[in-house]
Amino acid sequence: MPHVSIVIRSYNEAEHIGKLMRGIASQGFSDHEVILVDSGSTDETVAIAEAHGARIVHIEKSEFSFGRALNIGCAAAKGEILLFASAHVYPLRTDWLEHMVAPFARDGVELVYGRQVGNDVTKFSEHQVFESWFPARSVPRQAGYFCNNANCAIRRSSWENRRYDETLTGLEDLAWAKLAQQQGGQIAYVADAVIAHVHDESWGRVRNRYRREAIALKRIEPSIRVGFLDFLRLTTSNVAADLRSARARRQLKQEWASILLFRFNQFYGTWRGHADSAPIDSALRERFYYPAAEPQHHHPHAHKDGSVAALERSIQYD
Numbered sequence: 001m002p003h004v005s006i007v008i009r010s011y012n013e014a015e016h017i018g019k020l021m022r023g024i025a026s027q028g029f030s031d032h033e034v035i036l037v038d039s040g041s042t043d044e045t046v047a048i049a050e051a052h053g054a055r056i057v058h059i060e061k062s063e064f065s066f067g068r069a070l071n072i073g074c075a076a077a078k079g080e081i082l083l084f085a086s087a088h089v090y091p092l093r094t095d096w097l098e099h100m101v102a103p104f105a106r107d108g109v110e111l112v113y114g115r116q117v118g119n120d121v122t123k124f125s126e127h128q129v130f131e132s133w134f135p136a137r138s139v140p141r142q143a144g145y146f147c148n149n150a151n152c153a154i155r156r157s158s159w160e161n162r163r164y165d166e167t168l169t170g171l172e173d174l175a176w177a178k179l180a181q182q183q184g185g186q187i188a189y190v191a192d193a194v195i196a197h198v199h200d201e202s203w204g205r206v207r208n209r210y211r212r213e214a215i216a217l218k219r220i221e222p223s224i225r226v227g228f229l230d231f232l233r234l235t236t237s238n239v240a241a242d243l244r245s246a247r248a249r250r251q252l253k254q255e256w257a258s259i260l261l262f263r264f265n266q267f268y269g270t271w272r273g274h275a276d277s278a279p280i281d282s283a284l285r286e287r288f289y290y291p292a293a294e295p296q297h298h299h300p301h302a303h304k305d306g307s308v309a310a311l312e313r314s315i316q317y318d
Contacts (some may be wrong), residue, residue: 004032004101004153005079008054009069011061013087014043016198021052023090029097032083037073039064045087067164067172070149074159083153084173089195092117099193100153103140110185111177113152114193121200124255125242125262130197139189145181149173151195158185170209171216178220203261207269214273231271239263 006024010017017036024034034054038046040061050056057076059069074082081101093099096114103112115134118127133146152173162179164172177187201209217224226234242259246252 003079004029004081004083004097005074005077005156006032006034006083006085007070007073007077008034008036008049008085008087009066009073010036010038010041010045010049010087012041012043012045014041014045014048016088016090017045018048018052019090020085020087021049021054023096025052026094027091027097028094029101032097033078035073035076036087037069037076039069065166065168065172066149066170067166067168070164070172071166074156074163077156080156081153082156082159084149084151085195086150086197088198089116089150090198092194092196093192096193096195099190100151103188103190104153104155106140106186106188108184108186109188110158110180111147111152111154111187112193113147113149113187113189114195115189115191116148116151116195116197119196119198121198123199123258123262124246124251125238125259125266126199128242128245134191136191138191142187142189145174145177145187147173147177147187147189150197151193154180168216168219169212171213171220175216175220203265206262207265207272210266210269211273211276214270215276218274226267226271226274228271231267234270235263235267238267 008017008020021034024032034049034052035057036046036049036054037057037059038049039059046056055076057072059072070084081104083097083100091097100112100114103109115136116130117134118130122130134148149172154176158180162176162183165175166172168175181187214226239259242263243252243256246255246259
């Protein structure tokens with residue numbers, strides 16, 4: 001029985017999956033298996049993963065939700081620890097798995113998540129998000145329930161008692177973590193378990209990502225609401241902070257437009273999601289999970305970075 005089962009959700013990730021699989025193969029910790037939960041890829045994603053030894057589990061596009069894909073992958077897994085990685089991440093250290101697994105030696109730890117950084121295609125403001133929510137210092141016992149399933153691990157026994165919510169449009173990791181913490185479980189953040197998370201989205205996809213996460217956040221934290229004035233305030237304050245940072249790094253000339261567009265679409269999507277009251281129909285599901293092909297190759301179906309969940313802190317501290 002493998003000690004660790006690495007569960008990866010995918011859809012048309014041929015551009016990235018090979019780099020992740022090679023990174024997994026380079027790990028010093030070798031007691032693991034890889035399970036790819038694929039929801040109908042039409043490119044070489046499945047073939048590449050199989051060539052690297054992954055076991056493939058299929059899910060119909062019509063059945064997909066983030067929580068359902070995870071539950072299907074976890075049910076197929078054999079490991080004592082279930083580790084989740086987005087298909088478009090890759091480890092930056094050969095001891096990534098060791099650091100992810102180590103905190104589970106302590107009784108009470110139910111969830112561990114690691115650091116995320118961008119790469120050379122990551123937008124400036126997205127780098128700022130990563131730096132803010134995934135700092136360089138570890139937190140052995142975290143007070144809040146923020147986490148992220150792009151680089152996260154839980155005990156199999158915990159999942160058997162508490163499965164992921166299959167009805168949420170995103171943030172299923174936060175919903176799970178919140179309940180686990182309320183029931184006495186501990187969350188650990190490990191800065192040395194670092195991966196690069198490749199984001200190369202159009203502005204429409206950025207907007208949709210934050211919109212669907214805001215819809216989920218309304219259910220996880222019903223007391224949080226983002227109105228139009230919040231949209232204006234959050235956009236203005238975050239643009240100003242990013243512009244100051246870009247100026248300090250002598251990147252203002254090349255980054256100012258990207259900063260304006262990212263933060264506008266981030267918080268416009270958030271506001272739209274909080275304003276949505278109609279049920280999620282099939283057309284909107286398709287838009288959220290399987291948008292039309294664009295020049296960017298990153299597909300947001302497998303991505304869920306939890307940034308809207310961080311909005312709770314943004315509202316309190318910005």
